[in-house]
Structures are given as structure tokens and as C-alpha cells.
Amino acid sequence: MKIVIVGAGEVGFHIASRLSLENKDVVVVDTSNEALKRVSENLDVQVVKGSGSSPEVLIDAGIKTADILLAVTDSDEANLVACLTCDILSPATKKLARIRLADYDAYHKHFSESAPHINTIINPEIEVVKTIYRLMRVPGSVDVGEFEGGRVKIVGMRLDEESVLAGLKLAELPSRVGGVRPLIAAIVRNGVLIIPHGGDTLKAGDLVYFISEESKMNEVLHLFNRRMKPVKRVLIVGGGRIGSRLADFLESKHIHTKIVEKDTARCRVLAERMNRAVVLCGDGSDQGLLVEENIKDMDVVVSLTDDEETNILVSLLAKSMGAENTITKISKFSYFPLMGTIGVEQVVSPRLSAIDSILQHIRKGKVLSAVSVHGEQAEVIEAVALQTSEIVDTPISKVSFPKGALLICILRDEEVIIPTGESVIRPDDRVIIFATREAVPRIEKMLTVKLEFF
Numbered sequence: 001m002k003i004v005i006v007g008a009g010e011v012g013f014h015i016a017s018r019l020s021l022e023n024k025d026v027v028v029v030d031t032s033n034e035a036l037k038r039v040s041e042n043l044d045v046q047v048v049k050g051s052g053s054s055p056e057v058l059i060d061a062g063i064k065t066a067d068i069l070l071a072v073t074d075s076d077e078a079n080l081v082a083c084l085t086c087d088i089l090s091p092a093t094k095k096l097a098r099i100r101l102a103d104y105d106a107y108h109k110h111f112s113e114s115a116p117h118i119n120t121i122i123n124p125e126i127e128v129v130k131t132i133y134r135l136m137r138v139p140g141s142v143d144v145g146e147f148e149g150g151r152v153k154i155v156g157m158r159l160d161e162e163s164v165l166a167g168l169k170l171a172e173l174p175s176r177v178g179g180v181r182p183l184i185a186a187i188v189r190n191g192v193l194i195i196p197h198g199g200d201t202l203k204a205g206d207l208v209y210f211i212s213e214e215s216k217m218n219e220v221l222h223l224f225n226r227r228m229k230p231v232k233r234v235l236i237v238g239g240g241r242i243g244s245r246l247a248d249f250l251e252s253k254h255i256h257t258k259i260v261e262k263d264t265a266r267c268r269v270l271a272e273r274m275n276r277a278v279v280l281c282g283d284g285s286d287q288g289l290l291v292e293e294n295i296k297d298m299d300v301v302v303s304l305t306d307d308e309e310t311n312i313l314v315s316l317l318a319k320s321m322g323a324e325n326t327i328t329k330i331s332k333f334s335y336f337p338l339m340g341t342i343g344v345e346q347v348v349s350p351r352l353s354a355i356d357s358i359l360q361h362i363r364k365g366k367v368l369s370a371v372s373v374h375g376e377q378a379e380v381i382e383a384v385a386l387q388t389s390e391i392v393d394t395p396i397s398k399v400s401f402p403k404g405a406l407l408i409c410i411l412r413d414e415e416v417i418i419p420t421g422e423s424v425i426r427p428d429d430r431v432i433i434f435a436t437r438e439a440v441p442r443i444e445k446m447l448t449v450k451l452e453f454f
Contacts (some may be wrong), residue, residue, distance in 0.1 A: 001025065003362065004066045004093075006052030006082045007073035008035035010333065011098065011124075011351050013043075015070065020045050022441045027061045050282060053081035064090045065333055065356045068362050071097040072122075072354070076104065080111075081203075083118045096120045098354055102241065105154065108303070120361050126248030128329070129246050129352035133253075135327055135346050136300050138217065142207060142227045142345050145371035147432055148380045148411050154185060154432075155378050157346060161204040163225045171198035177276075180219040182210035184417050185380075185408050185434045186373065191337065193377045193436065195406055204364050209373060211408050211432070213416050226378060231255055231299045235323075237284030237314050238305035239263075239270045242329065242350065246302065258293060260284040273310045284314050287321070304329045315344050363444060368430070380408075383447050387427040391446055397421035404436035405443055 001024050005012045006032035016039060020025050028208050030036050030051045036047045048240060050057030052071060063069065070085045071079035079097040086095055095118045099108075104121075111118040134144040134153075135420050143156035159166055164177065172370040187194045188207035194200065201210065212220045218228045234250055236243050239261030250257045253379065253422075257277040261267050267281040282289045284305070294302065300319040303311035308330055315326040325347045327346070339347050352372060360370040366384040373380060385392050396419050410417040411430035417423060425431060435443045 001068070001362075002066045003027070003061065003070060004029065004058070004061045004063055006030075006069065007098075008032065008039050008047075009072070009074055010316055010356075011072045011354050012070070013039060013252070014333065014351070015072070015356055016043055016045050018355070018359070018437070019362075021437060022435055022444075027066075028326075029057060034276050036424065039350060041333045044078070045384045048120075051078070053078055053085055055085055056144075058085055058089060059083070060196050063093060066090065066093050068094045068096065070358060070362075071095070072358070073098075074130055076101050080118075087117050087417050091117070094119050094360060094361075098122045098123060098124065098358075100125055100241070101392045102245070123352055123359045124350040124354035124357070125245055127357050128242060128348050128350045129249050131353055132246060132302060132327055133249065135348070136325070139221070139229055139325060140224065141211070142340075143193035143371075143373060145373075145380055147369060147380075148416075148430065149408075150190075152211065152407075152409055152411065152432065153214060153217065154209060154211050154373075154434075155217075156188075156207055156209045156374070157221075157224050157226070158340075159202055159204055159206045159208050160225055163204070163223060165202050165208075166204045167201065169199060169201050170196055177223060178210075179322075180222065182212055182214045182220045183408055184210045185406060186378065187243070188374050190376075192268060193374055195404055195434070195436070197211075207374070209434075210297070221277045229299070233261065233297060234258070235293065235295065235298045235301045235318075237301065237303045238311075238329075239279070240304065240306060241300075243304045244273070246294055246304065247274060251276050255304050260293075285310055285317060287317065290318065290321055291386050298323050300327060302327045302329075308332060308335060312339075312342070312344055319343065361448075367447070373434070378404075378434065381433050381435060381443060381447075383431055383433070385425045385427060385429045385431050386448070389447055391431070392425050392429075394424065395421065396423045399446075401446075402435075402439045402442040406434045408432050408434050 004027045006029045008028050016026050020043045029048045030037050041045050048061045071082040076099045083095045083097050095120050099121050108121040138144050140153050145154045186209040187196050216403040233256045236259045239259045247257050258279045271279045303325045311328045315328040318326050328344050330347050369382045371380045409432040
């Protein structure tokens, strides 16, 4: 598979990194010598200097033989023109564009149905709002991914000492934990991701990824010493594009929302367009303001300013003052490994949301969604089992899943099946597979065509 990526910023760089490790043919196009130098020095990909909207540059990048064009620069207009140019030069190439401006929201469908034909529009701001809401609905979660329209979830949660699961071997769960039991898909311990086996022991401090049906989530959370609680009051610090999108979304859910914004002119704009949300002009890191707004009574505080250090400070301050949960926006990938160590667990990233959305559209096979786990160490892939796939009509125990991959769920009509070795996947079943980054290429092959050996 050949993929041309226009834009060597954080999103372009990290997508190129993921795809190059999967031995895909990747070409990165950018106008910045510095950005291209970073790509060429760190990744095994080809680079082309120039504008991705230029026909000559795209031809040099091999667009006529490319399977996919990803336009992910920081400019919506440049991404649109790159797709228009690609549509002229190579109509068969699948085109994905990152578009962030809200003015384009109403036209996403139009772009996919007329010229320039863009197969998929990715808006990271819309995706990050969905991520924030998923985290709000599962108290204490670090990661939440949804499948089958939210009916099945994968949740990453820190295991504390008071949990009944702490100190148990996985093989002991059936005998020691009655009623609903979670399917443990992965454990992150000291930064290392582990695909667990029956002999592995759960330890306090582990980040545990488990699968649960939505209807059984409350019972599963009880095992982690957590409980579901309706979100009624939310404080948003930062009234930029993401903050205002989130406030609009929460208004539609009838959640009482307050927005704190420093910029006076922006406060006026927000006050005019919000229906029920309260707009406060002030500094969200001001302890006096937080006390005045009864921070301890807030169910969730969401820090969404454009300054990452401010977001971290606000979250730590809000927690110390009694806020039940905090969610923090971080854009720098280098900050992610540090967040847990300083007590900032619920972190969202527009860039990571964009990468997840893009990956599901470039995976082989009939992939419905792809969710990154623990940064970028693994993926959870939801796909339709095709008749041509080697995973169908064979007991799971006889399917050669690669090391680092685990079939965690089968969705058949309205039935949710936690598989055993005797389970058989049928054509058109939906399957959810957990795979480390190294196992993803093999999983892609398994989801497409049966392999014949002679």
C-alpha cells in the first residue's frame, strides 16, 4: 500500500511513523526543510519538499500510483486544495482531509458527494469532544473506546489497592469474583504494555484495559472501586473552538455548564452564542475564582486552553480543591508519559483523536473503527469478518493469531460473545481485536484474504 501524506507536522509525523513500522510505502510532502529533516532522520520514509497543493509536487511524490492521500497540514484550505489537485491527477486515489474550521461542518457531506471528491473529512475537534464525553461517563477512566455504537466499551483504568482485583491472578477471577467479570485485554505496568495470561497477577498501580458491555459497566466498575454517576455540572476552562464545541454538546445533553475564558472579546462572542451555558471572564488558574465558582461541587473540570502548562496547572489545582474529576487537553506527545506520574490521568489530544480517525480509514479489510491504546503502543480494531478472511469458520483455538494480538469480542446481531477456544467466527460477524503495534500488519492480512500455503 502506498500512502502520500501532505503535512509533516505532529499528526503527519506520527501517522508516518505508525505506517512505516508496518512496512507501508510512505511519502511525506511539506514545505518546511526543518519538518522534513525530522521525518527523514527518524523514519524510513521518502520525503518531497514542496506544496502538497502543487500538481508537480504531487506527481513527484507518486500520487498517480498512490492508494491513499492524507492531507493533514495545519491549513484547512491547503488540505482542500491538495485533495482537489489529487482528484484531478488520480481520481482513484482515496482522499482524506483534516478540516478543523467549524464553518465547514455543514459541508462535510457535500465534499464526499461532489468535486473535489474527498472520501473522508476528519475534524479532530469534533472527535476530541466525543472523547471528552466518553471519559466523563466512565469515572476514573484513563482511556475509553466505543464499539457497536457504544454498546461495547474498552476502558483503561488504574487499579487501586482497595480494589478486590488487586493481587488476584487472572485465572482466579472466575472463582473469586462472582457475577459480572471484566475481560482483561491488556495491562500497562511501569510503562510496559503486557498482553496478559492466566498466570499473570493484577497489581495495585497497574493500568488495566478491560472490555465490558455498556449495560454491565456499573457492575464492572464496582470491582475497580468506582461507580457510575450522572454528570450534572461541568466547568470548562478555555473558551476556544474546542471549548465552545464542548459547551454546545453539553447543552444538548442538558448538563449545567460554565466556561471560563480570559479574553474579553472572546467572552462576548461566547455569551452571545450560548443558550444556557454561563460564560465567566477570568483566569481559570485563579484560585479565588475557582473557590467563588464552587469548584468542589463540579463533577468534571475540563482544561482546554491553548497553553498545555496552564491546562496541567488548572487540573492539578482543581483536584486539590475538591473537583471530582479533571480532563486535560495535551497536544505535545512528549508530555504523555509524564502525565500519570504527576497525577493527571484523564488526558485528551486533538492530534491523537485525528490519528485514530485516520487509521480506521486506511486499515485493510472492512475496518469500522481503530482506537489507539496507551498512546501508540497498541490498537483495538473493530472489523467485519469477511467470507474471504482466514479467521472465519474455524475454531478460535486453531486460528494463528500473531503474538501480541487477542480476539476480545465477537458481535453477532444483538449478541455480545466473549470468545473461548471453541468459538467460531461467522461471515459478517463484527470482531474486536486487541493488537500491539507490531502485530497490526499481520492482523490486517487476516482480516482480508485467506492465506494459502503450498
